[in-house]
Structure formats: C-alpha cells, structure tokens
Amino acid sequence: NHRHQKIQTSYGSHAITKITMVSHKEFETAGKAPGLQIWRIENMDLKPVPKTLYGNFYTGDAYLLLYTTTAPSYYIHMWMGNECSQDESGAAAIFATQLDDFLGGGPVQFREVQNNESLTFLGYFKAGIKYKQGGVASGFQHVLTNEVDVKRLLHIKGRRAIRATEVEMSWSSFNRGDCFIVDLGKDIYQWCGSDCNRFERLKASQLAIDIRDNERNGRAKLMMVEDGAEPDALIKVLGPKSSIAPATPDDEEVDTSNKKKAALYMISDASGTMKTSVVAQTSPFKQEMLSLDECYILDNGVDKNVFVWKGPNANTSERKVAMKTAEQFIKEKNYSSKTQIQVLPAGGETTLFKQFFSNWKDKDQTTGPTKAYTIGKIAHVEQIPFDASSLHNNKAMAAQHNMVDDGSGKVQIWRVEGGERVPVDPSTYGQFFGGDCYLILYSYKQGSREQHIIYTWQGLKSTQDELAASAFLTVQLDDSMGGAPVQVRVTQGQEPPHLMSLFKGKPMIIHTGGTSRKDGQTKTGSTRLFHIRQSSSRATRAVEVEPSASNLNTNDVFVLKSSDCVFVWKGAGASDEEMVAAKYVVSVLGGKPTDVAEGKEPGGFWSPLGGKKEYQTSSALRNMVKPPRLFGCSNKTGRLMVEEVPGDFTQSDLATDDVMLLDTWDQIFLWIGKEANEVEKTESPKIAKDYVDSDPSGRRGLPITTIKQGAEPPTFTGWFQAWDPHMWETDPLEKIRATAQC
Known part of the structure; x- marks a missing residue:
C-alpha cells in the first residue's frame, strides 16, 4: 500500500485531512498507455472504476480522470457531482495536483461540474454520460451488477452532448419531447415521446445500445417503444399510464456574441497572498502579453469559462495552487459555481484558450513551406504536401489545401450590373475590381458526374445594392441548376486557393477599386x-x-x-x-x-x-492549421441554437435535420441537412457571418461555403475520417434499430 502522512489543511470552509503521498499505488499505472483512466474518490482515497462502466457517474461523488495521448500529453479532469461533499471535492483537487506533479507538471487540468462539463470531457463519452443517483456515502458501488437487480428510469437530453439522468420511476417523469430508457436489467426499453425528433431518437438508441453492450455485456434485450404503444411489461413496472406532460423547451441560454468576451489578469503572490492585476480589459489578446515568468487568468466568465496559464519559469507555489486561485477568483467575481476551469501549462494550450488571441503561434510551427497540421482536438498530423495529380483520391490533401481539383475545368464569369448578371470578356478572366461583384461558375468532372461550384466574389468597394444582388443572383443561378452546385461566398482579399487556380496558369489579379464595366472605369x-x-x-x-x-x-x-x-x-x-x-x-x-x-x-x-x-x-x-470544429445549428427548441460537437467528430455527427457549421480556420462550411427546416436554412448564413464577426481571435471576412447533404466536395469530406458517400442511402435510424435488435 502507499505510504502517506496526514496533515490538517483547510480547503474552502472545511478542515479536511490532506494526504501528501510520497507515491500512490494508483499513480503507478497512470499515463502508461494511451487512453482514458477513471478513479472515484472513496473514503479520501482513489478507487479505479471498471472500464465497462466508464461514462457512469454517481451524482453524490467526485472523480479523477486522466486521458493520455500517444505523444504523450496528459489531460486531468476532476469531476464533481451536484450532491458531492466538500471533503470529496477537496480530496479530488489534491489528487489532481499530485497526479499533475507525478506527471511532471505538464498535464492540462480541468475542473468539471455535473451538467456543465467541458467539450474535451464530453468527447470521451460519445455515446453519452449517465448520471446515477446516490454515491459512496449511501453505499452505491461501481460494480457489474447482477442483471436482475437493476431497475431505473433514465431521462435523455441533448443533440450533440448526450446526458442521461436517473429520475423517479414514474409516468410523471416522462414528457412528449424527449426519449427515456426504462432499464430493467435483462430488458431495456427505449421510449420515445411523440414530439421527439429523429436525431434525438438516434442518439438515445446509441446510448441504449451502449448500456446493453458494455454494462450488460450484450446479454440484455433492447426494445423500442413508441408513445401510446407501451407493452404490458412497462405498464407492470410503471403502473397504468397517466397523461404525459407536453414537451418542455430546453432552458439553454440564447447564444450571443458577448459570450466571446474575455479579460486577462496576471497573478502574483509577492505579498504572500494571491492577487490579480489587469493585463488587458478585453480580447483579442496578443501572445506577447504572456510572460514565461508569470501565471495568468483568462476570464471568460460570461460563458462560464476561466483559464489559468502557467508560465514555465513562474514560481512553484503559484503554479501549484493554480486551480485553487481560479476557484477563489470565481468566488470574488460572483460567477456561477458551475464555471469551467482549465489550468494550462505553456505549450499545452487548448483551442478554446487560443481562440482569444489574434496572433497565436505554437512553438512547433514551421517556417518552411509545410504546415504542421493538428487534426481533431489532440492529435498532431503532418501536413500533406500538395500534389495536383493525386487530388481525386486523396481527400485529406484536398481538404487541407481546400482544392477540389487542379482548376482545369470550365469557367464562366459574370459581373453584377443593375441587378443582373452580365458576362465578362473571357480575355480578362482572372482580373477582379474592388468596385464590382462577380459570379464565377466552375464545372468539373468527378468520376462520370459533373459537379459545379458558384463563387460569389464581393469587392470591398461595391455598393450595398450590388452585394444584395450578388447574393440573390447566386441563389437564382443555383436554383436554375437544380440546387446541385456548392456555393462559396468570397470577400475581396480572402480568396481560397482553388479560386486562384482557375485562370489557366495566370495569376489572379485584384485591383483595389474601380470596375471593369464599359465606360465605368475610374482613373487609376x-x-x-x-x-x-x-x-x-x-x-x-x-x-x-x-x-x-x-x-x-x-x-x-x-x-x-x-x-x-x-x-x-x-x-x-x-x-x-x-x-x-x-x-x-x-x-x-x-x-x-x-x-x-x-x-x-x-x-x-x-x-x-x-x-x-x-x-x-x-x-x-x-x-x-488549427483543429477543425463542428457546430450544429438547430431551432428544435423554438429558437436557433448553435452548439459545438464534443470530441473528435465523425460523419455521423452531421444531423440530417439540422444545418451544420464546420470551421477549418481559414474557411467556414455550412452543410445543409436534407430534413433541415426553413428557419434553419434561411437563418444559418447569418449565423455563419455572426460566428466569424464575433470570433475572439479577430478573424474577419472568411470564405463561407454552402453545401447540401449528398453533394459534399472533397474539400469538406477530407476533414472527416473514413467518409462514406453511401451512409445516408439507408435511414440511420433504421440502421441503428437493426443493430438494437441484434
């Protein structure tokens, strides 16, 4: 067993027994192999959770999680349930600090609170998180239960981050807008409210399959139940069915751009007590503001995020109490107790932190012609050098360089004039004037199919009327071609590489102002x-x-x-x-x-x-290249919400009844699902524009590419691993239901 000494220490308002370990037996396996490790705090000690029960959390407990990448880099999370005691959360904090020390002070540390977990944390549990009532104190253990013992009702919420909360086993817990899982051990029933939409049903089914396959080792029977068609077995457990409550709207806040506001503070303990001083009142910040000799707090409390950045040469006491300093800061600012905390070592900064800086450069960025690519949230992938001849069979290269082909297809260009499309003289193709707007139709072959892209180029000195006309004429041209083309809106100066390659080896020439109209030229x-x-x-x-x-x-x-x-x-x-x-x-x-x-x-x-x-x-x-980020735009709750997809996203995260926004740093894609409703379709371009305009790093005017489900170009599909063009030929819900019956 581990050797330790006991010391009285105050944590919050409680005095608890601090365990300063010379070493802990659990640390001996920590971080030795890539992947996730989870421990629960039991009687002020660490107890490993069985792997098959990962994703289950007792709301009365605290947990310590360690995620190790192949590099290796480390992510430590302490998770607190809503009913967890102060002693347990204090012990979790101490173990997190000790584990951080044990791993050389290099891990990123997160403080997680039930229902407000970070996207990094949620990404470990793609099938969903299950909150169980009770905890250690009330005798609940993480053990593989005898199947007969289980009897619980889970309420499933969420479209991107899936959370299942244990609720009272009674019809009064149900509502028509959500899915519920009645888990009876040998039999698992998934009940879907009559107002529940397809994507939520799909996600609930994934969670039910996860319970069957992992917690029951595949030995339970899974059945899908529709509202109004409940079998006798359910009535037996829940009693006669009473009237079901209507759908309840989600109580999420409206997404507003002020969530992106932040302030930067320096921490000092010169006087023996931790003090903060303002470095910058508002973002975007400059990377030079961070001195390697200091620790800093980046305060994004308006969006429930606080970050501590530890300079490598800062004094040890400041670095060690970083988490505690952040907790103190949250109290002083009267922020919600659910505020997310991330403690970051220099070099281990997360995307969420770096987005507040206008000029962030990572130390392993190269000065040569290749870029180091970061694909996904964590993994490093070297950039693929550009080779036009292999574009068609290398989607990842097509995506990284934003090239669907080598630009040798057919090009037609029109200028917007008096609300109409006027053809441009082909001998001047490639010249663009800042006082004009243009439509460029590009047609190329992919296999035997003809594909089309419409680029709408908007000059910085064009009039409001021309800008509006260019958008309208693009839709008109798209409609006339059966809605098949990919649409790309380009602001002068932000031309994507593919558009630059359409002029048969000639450079694209952009004149600051003026126009190419007959008799319309201003004197240069x-x-x-x-x-x-x-x-x-x-x-x-x-x-x-x-x-x-x-x-x-x-x-x-x-x-x-x-x-x-x-x-x-x-x-x-x-x-x-x-x-x-x-x-x-x-x-x-x-x-x-x-x-x-x-x-x-x-x-x-x-x-x-x-x-x-x-x-x-x-x-x-x-x-x-920054890691790509995927967001869903959905008004299923009655107003348009934008939510990020947690973890490393896959093709199945594209909700066919939503509009999805993919941010690949130097361009934005809007993907329109086949079943997206009119509000989502018409409002999402505005959301994409607001997203760029409120970007905390100060990116502006990025190309916005609109694509439709089923007509995805390789510049989009290359960001997804193992893209399957036939995935939606069979209904995903039917497919998962077939899996459920296995």
Whole structure:
C-alpha cells in the first residue's frame, strides 16, 4: 500500500485531512498507455472504476480522470457531482495536483461540474454520460451488477452532448419531447415521446445500445417503444399510464456574441497572498502579453469559462495552487459555481484558450513551406504536401489545401450590373475590381458526374445594392441548376486557393477599386503597387496594396508602376513562379519592367513609395492549421441554437435535420441537412457571418461555403475520417434499430 502522512489543511470552509503521498499505488499505472483512466474518490482515497462502466457517474461523488495521448500529453479532469461533499471535492483537487506533479507538471487540468462539463470531457463519452443517483456515502458501488437487480428510469437530453439522468420511476417523469430508457436489467426499453425528433431518437438508441453492450455485456434485450404503444411489461413496472406532460423547451441560454468576451489578469503572490492585476480589459489578446515568468487568468466568465496559464519559469507555489486561485477568483467575481476551469501549462494550450488571441503561434510551427497540421482536438498530423495529380483520391490533401481539383475545368464569369448578371470578356478572366461583384461558375468532372461550384466574389468597394444582388443572383443561378452546385461566398482579399487556380496558369489579379464595366472605369492612381504571393497549392495571386515601402515583404515579389517606370522587386525568399506571375501582371499594366533584387534597389525605386521604410524581413511563419470544429445549428427548441460537437467528430455527427457549421480556420462550411427546416436554412448564413464577426481571435471576412447533404466536395469530406458517400442511402435510424435488435 502507499505510504502517506496526514496533515490538517483547510480547503474552502472545511478542515479536511490532506494526504501528501510520497507515491500512490494508483499513480503507478497512470499515463502508461494511451487512453482514458477513471478513479472515484472513496473514503479520501482513489478507487479505479471498471472500464465497462466508464461514462457512469454517481451524482453524490467526485472523480479523477486522466486521458493520455500517444505523444504523450496528459489531460486531468476532476469531476464533481451536484450532491458531492466538500471533503470529496477537496480530496479530488489534491489528487489532481499530485497526479499533475507525478506527471511532471505538464498535464492540462480541468475542473468539471455535473451538467456543465467541458467539450474535451464530453468527447470521451460519445455515446453519452449517465448520471446515477446516490454515491459512496449511501453505499452505491461501481460494480457489474447482477442483471436482475437493476431497475431505473433514465431521462435523455441533448443533440450533440448526450446526458442521461436517473429520475423517479414514474409516468410523471416522462414528457412528449424527449426519449427515456426504462432499464430493467435483462430488458431495456427505449421510449420515445411523440414530439421527439429523429436525431434525438438516434442518439438515445446509441446510448441504449451502449448500456446493453458494455454494462450488460450484450446479454440484455433492447426494445423500442413508441408513445401510446407501451407493452404490458412497462405498464407492470410503471403502473397504468397517466397523461404525459407536453414537451418542455430546453432552458439553454440564447447564444450571443458577448459570450466571446474575455479579460486577462496576471497573478502574483509577492505579498504572500494571491492577487490579480489587469493585463488587458478585453480580447483579442496578443501572445506577447504572456510572460514565461508569470501565471495568468483568462476570464471568460460570461460563458462560464476561466483559464489559468502557467508560465514555465513562474514560481512553484503559484503554479501549484493554480486551480485553487481560479476557484477563489470565481468566488470574488460572483460567477456561477458551475464555471469551467482549465489550468494550462505553456505549450499545452487548448483551442478554446487560443481562440482569444489574434496572433497565436505554437512553438512547433514551421517556417518552411509545410504546415504542421493538428487534426481533431489532440492529435498532431503532418501536413500533406500538395500534389495536383493525386487530388481525386486523396481527400485529406484536398481538404487541407481546400482544392477540389487542379482548376482545369470550365469557367464562366459574370459581373453584377443593375441587378443582373452580365458576362465578362473571357480575355480578362482572372482580373477582379474592388468596385464590382462577380459570379464565377466552375464545372468539373468527378468520376462520370459533373459537379459545379458558384463563387460569389464581393469587392470591398461595391455598393450595398450590388452585394444584395450578388447574393440573390447566386441563389437564382443555383436554383436554375437544380440546387446541385456548392456555393462559396468570397470577400475581396480572402480568396481560397482553388479560386486562384482557375485562370489557366495566370495569376489572379485584384485591383483595389474601380470596375471593369464599359465606360465605368475610374482613373487609376499614378503609382500602383501589386503584391504577388503563391499559395500552398502553387496558384498565385497579385493584390494591389497601398504604394508604401512598409508593405514590401522579403518572402514575395512586388510590381511597382509609377508614371515613368515599372519595377519588379524580388524578395530574398520569393519563388520563380512568383516572378513568372509578376511578368504577367506587367503585361496587363503595360510598360517595360526593370528587375530589382532585394537589397540592391536603385534610388529611383524608393521615391514613388514615399521613401525607404521598415518592412517584413523575417521568413514566413506558416500558420499551424488549427483543429477543425463542428457546430450544429438547430431551432428544435423554438429558437436557433448553435452548439459545438464534443470530441473528435465523425460523419455521423452531421444531423440530417439540422444545418451544420464546420470551421477549418481559414474557411467556414455550412452543410445543409436534407430534413433541415426553413428557419434553419434561411437563418444559418447569418449565423455563419455572426460566428466569424464575433470570433475572439479577430478573424474577419472568411470564405463561407454552402453545401447540401449528398453533394459534399472533397474539400469538406477530407476533414472527416473514413467518409462514406453511401451512409445516408439507408435511414440511420433504421440502421441503428437493426443493430438494437441484434
């Protein structure tokens, strides 16, 4: 057994026995293999929970969870039930600190409260979490029960995060809007209210199958029961059926953008007591605000989240009491006791934390041409280099580079003029003016099927009327083609790589303002500067920028045209393809070019740029691709809610009766399920726009791609592991019911 000494310590208002272990026997197996380990606090000690009962939590208890990745990195969660005693939650906190110490201070720590768990925690239990009444104190044990002993009623709530709560075994516990599981040990009945929708039935069935297969080792019989068709066995247990309560709306708060607001504080214990001082009143923050010698609190209490970031060189006492400091902070701010706490070591920051910073760079980000990719919530995956020839059979590459094909298909372009589509002269394809809006129809073959994408390009200087007309004309064009095309809305300056590759090897040229209409051109400035850069998919884009030396960049090529000369400036890190593109830009602008190498500029080069100034001279930091995030937009509760899907998402998380939003960092996808209702369809583009506009890291104007169920391009499907194009050919509910009967 473990050796320990007992010390009186105060935790909250209670004095409890603190156990300072030299080592704990349970720690000997902790983190040795990837996966999840769960312990319950029993009599101030750790007791492992049997694996087949993972996902069951007694509401009177506290638990410690450790999730280990292959890297390895560690995630420690202490979970408290609503009826858990202060002594038990105190012991859980102490064990969490000790486990953190044992694993070298590198784990991320979470404090979890019943019904308010983090997405990371919920992601471990994709089938759902089951809350059981009672706990250690009342003699309830985590044991594989004799099947005859069980008799409980579970109320199932949730569409993304599934929670089953044990309620009183009586008809008065039921309502028509939810699913319930009557668990009688050998027999498990899933009862569905008459107002319960298909996706909720599907999720409830997954949970019922999980109980049968794991808790009963597959030895129980599972039956589906409809409201009004209850078998005698149910009436025998519940008594004669009384009238069932109507559906109750979920009491979730309306999703508002102020949930994304946060403040940043520095923690100090200089005077022997923990104090906080404001670093920044409001997000987005800059990464430089975090000194490696200090600990910080990021306060997102409006959305029930508080983070503590531990600088690697901060003093040990500050680092050790990080969780306690956060709890104290929550009390001082009068935040809800259900507020989520995450304690993060430098280098172990979660997506949720990093989203509050406008310029977050991870230390393993590369400066070369490849990006380190983080797929899913935790796993690191190297970026796949771009290779146009293998696009059709490599969906992950297509998704990472946002390329459905190599751009060699058919292109048609119209300009929005007076509320109509006017064809653009094909000889000028690839040139876009900031005073215009354009519709680009791209058609290509995928196997034997013809596919279509409509890009709606909106200039930053186009009028409100043109913007509205471009949206309307896109819908009209989509309807005329039977609603099959993928729609992509593009704001000037945010062009996706695929759009840049449609112009047969020529660069895409973006003029700041003006228009390509007949007689509509405004006079261009006497000095113009174009910035030429190649994307990861090797397509190039030339963007007109303010003619100032501060806009130069050592990684790229620039074309400078003044009234009397044209220069092609080549940065030290520029590519040959960028030089070729520059020569084409010169041919469009006119004039005889002079090539200039960085550092060897003649005097006449700087004067049109307003003189020599500092500019970007460090090699390009390719942003690490952020983990994709999936959200469901649903108004099943009577108002439109946006909820994130917990854990690593899969294709089956796409609810066919909802609109789903997939955020892949540099673009947003809206996926329209076949059974989504009109409100969801018409309001979701606004939600996507609000989502980007309220993004705490300050991302703005991202391309928003709208796709329909059954017509998903590889740029979307590549974010899902093992995508099955035939998945929805059989009804998912029928499929799971067949599994239930097995």
